[in-house]
Amino acid sequence: MTKPIQELVDQLPTNNLTVSALRTLDFIAPGEWQNVVGFVNTIKTVTGETDEDLIQQIGERAIYLYNDRSQGYQTAMWLYQTVDSTDRAIGTAVLANKVGEKIPLLGFLNSITPKAEKAQTIDLCLKLVVELVAFCQINGIPGDSIGDFVASLGEYSGESFIRMAALVCFDGLIPLGSGFADRALSWISQTSPQELEQNPTFQNIKDTIPGQDSGSKLNFIGESFNSVTGWMGNLVASHDLSPQKIANNLQGFIDFSGDKLDYLAAFLDVSTNYYEHTGTQTLARRLIERASAEI
Amino acid sequence: MIVPRTRRILATLFLCLLLLTTACTPKTPGRFDQAQQQSSQQKSGQAIAKDATQGSQFNKFFPNPQDGYQRVYTQEKKGFSEAKLKKAGKDLAVLSISDTQGVKGTSNPAGKFKTSTKSIAGYPAVSQGTTGTAVLVADRYQVKVQSRDPSFTQSDREAWIQKFNLDGLSRLK
Numbered sequence: 001m002t003k004p005i006q007e008l009v010d011q012l013p014t015n016n017l018t019v020s021a022l023r024t025l026d027f028i029a030p031g032e033w034q035n036v037v038g039f040v041n042t043i044k045t046v047t048g049e050t051d052e053d054l055i056q057q058i059g060e061r062a063i064y065l066y067n068d069r070s071q072g073y074q075t076a077m078w079l080y081q082t083v084d085s086t087d088r089a090i091g092t093a094v095l096a097n098k099v100g101e102k103i104p105l106l107g108f109l110n111s112i113t114p115k116a117e118k119a120q121t122i123d124l125c126l127k128l129v130v131e132l133v134a135f136c137q138i139n140g141i142p143g144d145s146i147g148d149f150v151a152s153l154g155e156y157s158g159e160s161f162i163r164m165a166a167l168v169c170f171d172g173l174i175p176l177g178s179g180f181a182d183r184a185l186s187w188i189s190q191t192s193p194q195e196l197e198q199n200p201t202f203q204n205i206k207d208t209i210p211g212q213d214s215g216s217k218l219n220f221i222g223e224s225f226n227s228v229t230g231w232m233g234n235l236v237a238s239h240d241l242s243p244q245k246i247a248n249n250l251q252g253f254i255d256f257s258g259d260k261l262d263y264l265a266a267f268l269d270v271s272t273n274y275y276e277h278t279g280t281q282t283l284a285r286r287l288i289e290r291a292s293a294e295i
Numbered sequence: 296m297i298v299p300r301t302r303r304i305l306a307t308l309f310l311c312l313l314l315l316t317t318a319c320t321p322k323t324p325g326r327f328d329q330a331q332q333q334s335s336q337q338k339s340g341q342a343i344a345k346d347a348t349q350g351s352q353f354n355k356f357f358p359n360p361q362d363g364y365q366r367v368y369t370q371e372k373k374g375f376s377e378a379k380l381k382k383a384g385k386d387l388a389v390l391s392i393s394d395t396q397g398v399k400g401t402s403n404p405a406g407k408f409k410t411s412t413k414s415i416a417g418y419p420a421v422s423q424g425t426t427g428t429a430v431l432v433a434d435r436y437q438v439k440v441q442s443r444d445p446s447f448t449q450s451d452r453e454a455w456i457q458k459f460n461l462d463g464l465s466r467l468k
């Protein structure tokens with residue numbers, strides 16, 4: 001059975017490698033992301049209400065909405081969890097007691113393998129598609145026009161924003177370099193549906209991606225990626241983001257030499273779950289907003 | 296160091312006891328356990344009625360913002376539609392319309408209007424907590440404005456409720 005939403009939100013860590021990694025991105029939008037954890041705490045933060053009876057009503061309504069599978073919230077949560085979990089080979093237990101001390105990457109070189117560029121590119125694209133599909137599962141397609149829909153996408157703030165910034169930095173810039181978007185697009189154009197099918201993450205989530213067969217799903221992935229390259233490019237340009245800059249910030253808690261960025265990317269991949277962490281926060285926020293409006 | 300036998304036995308006993316009691320201690324019931332249990336008895340349809348009005352039908356009744364205000368639609372689900380009200384990039388309030396007849400499981404949201412002594416634009420109105428104001432239209436549709444910034448007061452909420460096309464909504468079939 002899937003875990004109750006209140007448990008998922010209550011169990012979000014206040015501090016671990018994922019949280020530390022996300023905090024290094026704070027300079028992109030200072031204060032934009034607060035690591036809000038705890039179900040009741042999230043209700044208070046989102047609504048600004050402190051009345052216990054009202055909080056109870058909102059919480060109960062949110063739980064009902066989440067458990068009604070026709071409402072799409074569980075699919076969204078599953079997507080956020082799945083796209084993150086396929087690579088988590090290094091047990092979190094090994095790393096859990098490392099918080100607060102600098103982790104020597106050298107100690108993990110034997111247990112991590114940098115991904116081939118192609119696999120890394122597919123990962124990046126799949127994470128992006130998951131974002132789009134999860135967005136629609138959680139929010140529907142808001143408004144009456146394409147313009148309304150694009151405006152609602154543009155409302156990415158808080159944990160949703162930091163998730164997209166992390167996608168650009170940890171799954172784009174560090175493993176693939178500054179030209180990551182172009183490289184991704186060119187790889188997509190050279191990838192065959194058969195190759196895509198060999199990817200374990202795609203195998204897992206393919207039923208949720210629009211398209212009748214792997215070929216049309218691949219097209220959808222390409223179109224989705226293409227449509228956000230502008231946004232990604234702006235983010236990189238406006239903050240002068242580079243692999244080196246992101247890596248320097250990470251050196252605050254991971255010890256590595258600058259020529260090991262591929263290993264750093266692989267390490268982040270297996271030791272963090274920023275999609276699941278911030279995805280849980282996004283979903284809780286939206287669910288609570290809806291519950292608070294409906295009661 | 297040699298640990299005296301009795302101490303060792305005692306320590307072992309104590310450990311066993313500890314393991315036993317911690318394993319058997321019932322989890323203290325959480326405040327949401329009942330809702331969780333009741334709402335997970337069926338897989339689908341327990342929160343929203345199948346024949347609830349689609350959220351897309353509500354969008355046209357939302358206020359058209361002017362004077363530097365921005366309205367951004369944020370959610371559109373069965374029985375529910377929501378938009379943010381913003382000014383100069385800041386979130387001021389959340390505007391929403393929901394179908395109270397679509398709400399299942401939890402108590403009927405229309406119930407709270409029965410004892411309402413207040414009205415806005417001729418519709419029964421209530422305040423909720425410190426940030427919410429709502430009216431019930433055609434005994435069915437709840438129009439709610441919730442502040443997201445302290446500068447957006449109760450009178451702002453009442454003013455913005457009146458900017459919805461409430462009469463149009465009352466004729467929605």
